[in-house]
Amino acid sequence: xxxxxxxxxxRAFLRTxxxxxxxxxxxxxxxxxxxxxxxxxxxxxxxxxxxxxDHPILxxxxxxxxxxxxxxxxxxxxxxxxxxxxxxxxxxxxxxxxDNFVGLNPSLAPLKGLYDNxxxxxxxxxxxxxxxxxHFRSTEIWQTASDPQQTLTKGWxxxxxDNCCNGADPTVGVVLGEQLPQAFSAANPTGVAxxxxxNLGFDRENDPDxxxxxxxxxxxxxxxxxxxxxxxxxxxxxxxxxxxxYLQRTALDAQVSTDKIKQVLRGTKxxxxxxxxxxxxxxxxxxxxxxxxxxxxxxxxxxxxYDTHAGQINTHKRLLNDLATSLAAFCDDLKAKGIFxxxxxxxxxxxxxxxxxxxxxxxxxxxxxxxFVCGGGVKPGLYGKQPTLGSLDAGDLVYxxxxxxxxSTILSxxxxxxxxxILGRDFPKLSFV
Amino acid sequence: MLSxxxxxxxxxDAAAHLTVRAGFGGRPDEIQKIxxxxxxxxxxxxVDATPDHYPPPAWADPHDQDELRLQxxxxxxxxxxxxxxxxxxxxxxxxxxxLTRWWITRMVNTPSPFIEKMxxxxxxxxxxxxxxxxxxxxxxxxxxxxxxxxxxNFSTLVKSISRDPAMMVWLDVAQSKKENPxxxxxxxxxxxxxxxxxxxxxxxxxxxxxxxTGYRINGPDQSFKFAQQQFDSGxxxxxxxxxxxxxxxxxxxxxxxxxxxxLIGAKIWKFFAYDVPEPNLVDxxxxxxxxxxxxxxxxxxxxxxxxxFYSSQSRDxxxxxxxxxxxxALRTLPIPLxxxxxxxxxxxxxxxxxxFPPNVKGWDGGKSWINTATLTFRYKLARQLVEGVxxxxxxxPKPPAMEMTxxxxxxxxxxxxxxxxxxxxxxxxxxxxxxxxxRTFQCNPRIxxxxxxxxxxxxxxxxxxxxxIRDLLVLMMTTPNYQVT
Numbered sequence: 001x002x003x004x005x006x007x008x009x010x011r012a013f014l015r016t017x018x019x020x021x022x023x024x025x026x027x028x029x030x031x032x033x034x035x036x037x038x039x040x041x042x043x044x045x046x047x048x049x050x051x052x053x054d055h056p057i058l059x060x061x062x063x064x065x066x067x068x069x070x071x072x073x074x075x076x077x078x079x080x081x082x083x084x085x086x087x088x089x090x091x092x093x094x095x096x097x098x099d100n101f102v103g104l105n106p107s108l109a110p111l112k113g114l115y116d117n118x119x120x121x122x123x124x125x126x127x128x129x130x131x132x133x134x135h136f137r138s139t140e141i142w143q144t145a146s147d148p149q150q151t152l153t154k155g156w157x158x159x160x161x162d163n164c165c166n167g168a169d170p171t172v173g174v175v176l177g178e179q180l181p182q183a184f185s186a187a188n189p190t191g192v193a194x195x196x197x198x199n200l201g202f203d204r205e206n207d208p209d210x211x212x213x214x215x216x217x218x219x220x221x222x223x224x225x226x227x228x229x230x231x232x233x234x235x236x237x238x239x240x241x242x243x244x245x246y247l248q249r250t251a252l253d254a255q256v257s258t259d260k261i262k263q264v265l266r267g268t269k270x271x272x273x274x275x276x277x278x279x280x281x282x283x284x285x286x287x288x289x290x291x292x293x294x295x296x297x298x299x300x301x302x303x304x305x306y307d308t309h310a311g312q313i314n315t316h317k318r319l320l321n322d323l324a325t326s327l328a329a330f331c332d333d334l335k336a337k338g339i340f341x342x343x344x345x346x347x348x349x350x351x352x353x354x355x356x357x358x359x360x361x362x363x364x365x366x367x368x369x370x371x372f373v374c375g376g377g378v379k380p381g382l383y384g385k386q387p388t389l390g391s392l393d394a395g396d397l398v399y400x401x402x403x404x405x406x407x408s409t410i411l412s413x414x415x416x417x418x419x420x421x422i423l424g425r426d427f428p429k430l431s432f433v
Numbered sequence: 434m435l436s437x438x439x440x441x442x443x444x445x446d447a448a449a450h451l452t453v454r455a456g457f458g459g460r461p462d463e464i465q466k467i468x469x470x471x472x473x474x475x476x477x478x479x480v481d482a483t484p485d486h487y488p489p490p491a492w493a494d495p496h497d498q499d500e501l502r503l504q505x506x507x508x509x510x511x512x513x514x515x516x517x518x519x520x521x522x523x524x525x526x527x528x529x530x531x532l533t534r535w536w537i538t539r540m541v542n543t544p545s546p547f548i549e550k551m552x553x554x555x556x557x558x559x560x561x562x563x564x565x566x567x568x569x570x571x572x573x574x575x576x577x578x579x580x581x582x583x584x585x586n587f588s589t590l591v592k593s594i595s596r597d598p599a600m601m602v603w604l605d606v607a608q609s610k611k612e613n614p615x616x617x618x619x620x621x622x623x624x625x626x627x628x629x630x631x632x633x634x635x636x637x638x639x640x641x642x643x644x645x646t647g648y649r650i651n652g653p654d655q656s657f658k659f660a661q662q663q664f665d666s667g668x669x670x671x672x673x674x675x676x677x678x679x680x681x682x683x684x685x686x687x688x689x690x691x692x693x694x695x696l697i698g699a700k701i702w703k704f705f706a707y708d709v710p711e712p713n714l715v716d717x718x719x720x721x722x723x724x725x726x727x728x729x730x731x732x733x734x735x736x737x738x739x740x741x742f743y744s745s746q747s748r749d750x751x752x753x754x755x756x757x758x759x760x761x762a763l764r765t766l767p768i769p770l771x772x773x774x775x776x777x778x779x780x781x782x783x784x785x786x787x788x789f790p791p792n793v794k795g796w797d798g799g800k801s802w803i804n805t806a807t808l809t810f811r812y813k814l815a816r817q818l819v820e821g822v823x824x825x826x827x828x829x830p831k832p833p834a835m836e837m838t839x840x841x842x843x844x845x846x847x848x849x850x851x852x853x854x855x856x857x858x859x860x861x862x863x864x865x866x867x868x869x870x871x872r873t874f875q876c877n878p879r880i881x882x883x884x885x886x887x888x889x890x891x892x893x894x895x896x897x898x899x900x901x902i903r904d905l906l907v908l909m910m911t912t913p914n915y916q917v918t
Contacts, residue, residue: 133620134620134624134630135792135793135794136792136794137630170805179784179801179804179807180804191804192804192805192806193804193805193806193807194806195782195806195807195810202809202812202813202911203812203813203816207904209889209892210889210904210908213885213886213889213908214908214911216885217885217908217911217912217913217914218911218912218913219913242750243749243750243751243752243799243800243916243917244749244913244914244917246800246803247752247803247808247913247916247917248913250803250804250805250808251808251913253805254805254806254808254809257805258805258809309605309615309617310605310608358613358615359608359610359612359613359615360605360608360615364615364616364617394635
């Protein structure tokens with residue numbers, strides 16, 4: 001460095017050295033042995049995993065709060081719709097028609113282009129039997145793909161990782177957010193959460209003694225220990241880990257993943273104008289990570305605010321607009337990067353909302369709702385059945401497609417994974433991919 | 434079950450365990466005082482504490498934001514209205530950050546940390562978010578309501594919360610109409626606050642919603658008022674009991690269900706002791722709570738005196754929540770309190786901003802606090818707290834140029850080494866390491882771990898200077914062990 005060390009403060013010294021440091025990622029010896037062990041296990045298994053740079057990618061987009069499906073895909077010819085929603089009903093003239101019976105909420109207009117280009121599939125009336133109207137329970141059901149009476153703890157994507165991605169990098173699953181969703185919860189915990197790109201990585205001390213002690217205390221050195229437990233770091237299985245073990249494993253995952261992600265981000269940029277909101281930022285980051293060759297199979301992002309019990313009109317408008325503009329920009333970006341054919345995006349919400357509007361200009365928790373699936377490999381069009389407003393279940397829509405059919409289709413046709421094994425049994429598949 | 438801890442097992446580590454779990458930790462001399470009291474008197478002292486008089490934030494009165502709200506209403510042009518609305522939102526955000534700092538400061542300085550810890554517990558339980566509640570005054574008011582009732586009677590607490598303006602806004606009670614009652618509060622009070630899913634029916638939800646009609650907020654002073662004409666006084670069939678029930682009576686029926694004591698007993702245990710209490714322990718806790726008619730003080734004294742609370746299962750098993758991590762560091766080490774923007778940013782990165790729980794369920798806690806992103810940040814924060822917080826280095830974005838009134842985040846001075854280390858200590862690395870170990874990890878030294886720090890410090894020049902001692906503290910705080918109590 002050009003500057004005189006004596007003049008700089010200690011802090012500034014550390015800062016510049018961190019930024020200037022070459023990104024050499026040295027793998028501790030025991031870690032290398034671990035990967036070899038894990039890869040050997042994978043080789044033994046009978047599941048063929050797709051390796052290499054061409055693996056298909058799933059982006060899961062959660063619409064948190066319960067998206068009002070009836071105002072998303074609108075049956076604009078149905079008089080019952082307008083009678084049930086005197087103030088919330090979207091006037092027929094404003095709906096962006098998809099066929100003679102249903103159309104998009106006007107705030108979703110940017111998705112019409114995707115639909116016309118053959119990149120968007122819309123699955124109508126998705127739900128499950130004995131629908132649950134609690135945010136947490138219903139989200140849990142969607143995240144774990146359980147039956148209504150079952151309580152499972154591992155997520156459907158986590159079970160995909162367990163079944164198909166043994167020995168894979170912790171970045172096999174990446175979440176844009178501060179927390180790993182329950183969908184990622186696996187018998188062998190994996191997955192990386194990217195809160196803010198600027199926060200990646202541990203500050204590594206320049207002093208070699210400090211650096212070594214830090215690594216040792218965090219289980220990154222061979223034969224290191226936390227003072228209480230150890231020994232499990234050579235195995236992949238994180239379930240039932242004590243708090244301390246879990247912390248050490250996470251520290252290790254963090255170190256290993258962040259160098260890689262930083263490297264990838266350095267070499268990529270956006271090819272589209274994303275809207276300036278959180279969803280836009282998340283998708284733009286995902287696009288760069290895909291283009292940069294990160295071995296991630298499943299990305300997960302979420303957009304909150306859909307729990308519109310009161311004053312729904314403006315809130316829903318804003319949310320759908322953010323959703324549509326971000327998705328459209330994402331698809332454009334992927335196309336420009338030449339990777340659109342490898343990616344599909346799936347949206348889901350924990351439930352739809354009641355047919356009748358309530359007395360506060362909003363809607364309460366409901367049941368069935370549509371899902372969007374878009375991407376290069378999608379077979380476009382309308383799937384499932386628009387739920388009939390003529391015969392409701394205690395004021396709620398009746399589903400026609402079980403959400404696990406959607407998962408099953410994606411797992412089997414897109415990710416080439418054993419869907420029945422992952423979901424517990426067979427579900428009829430659709431043909432949107 | 435729940436028999437008292439044998440006196441022979443009451444020692445420094447037990448006293449430290451109590452101090453950390455029933456509070457936010459203490460200086461070594463404070464823990465020694467608690468130890469000297471003996472288990473019974475220590476627990477009595479902690480649990481019998483009452484809230485001190487503590488002034489509210491300057492802006493926290495019923496007229497909070499009246500002026501700016503009026504400006505929005507009286508705006509003559511759409512541009513004026515937009516500007517006024519923007520200022521209103523900014524003021525709210527600044528007040529909420531200030532409120533967070535107000536509460537953290539209280540937690541750090543209070544002579545009665547158990548009250549604050551219990552208030553934090555109830556805040557997570559009756560999780561209400563500032564995202565929907567305006568103005569900030571309501572959030573302060575709810576905090577005081579929780580504090581006032583934190584150690585009293587649980588049934589009284591539930592009834593008080595049902596009348597709390599912030600809660601009434603959050604779960605739509607304040608707008609619920611007789612003709613078409615809003616089900617949000619009725620559902621959550623049973624699902625989350627008292628019974629848990631599966632212990633009530635959809636019909637119970639609908640009937641309870643009818644009973645919670647007529648609850649309104651009086652505009653001028655933000656207090657509760659009952660609007661008789663909006664109340665559905667008809668007969669309700671709730672949990673098998675028919676009558677013209679009102680909200681309080683619904684609470685009475687709910688609390689009389691054995692399941693309520695199980696849910697509350699188990700949840701309190703999970704927060705203070707360990708994650709999964711055994712079924713017969715839950716039975717014992719539930720009995721205790723029911724037999725004491727839901728009086729919380731006797732119940733908690735029993736809990737904090739029990740063998741199970743001090744068992745090995747209960748030690749080194751709990752991952753510190755972000756608030757615990759921060760407040761414990763500020764209470765036990767001479768670290769200056771960062772300003773409100775920095776505090777709010779740090780707590781947000783770690784996943785726990787008071788007054789903004791992620792949803793009605795509160796914070797899940799435990800391992801869910803930790804993933805690659807949050808652990809990385811905890812380590813970064815530890816270094817910054819010890820060396821002095823630099824907002825840019827900790828990753829704070831520059832405040833948007835459009836934000837006109839937000840206070841600019843400031844740098845925080847470094848930890849004051851001289852307050853905890855004497856001149857003699859600096860000459861004796863081993864003694865210094867031991868003292869700082871006890872203070873930082875809140876327990877007697879674990880020899881093997883302590884020796885690692887000792888070996889490291891023996892390579893530093895003696896007398897040890899402030900930088901070397903800060904390096905040591907950072908190393909201690911960037912370990913998996915430090916994340917756990």
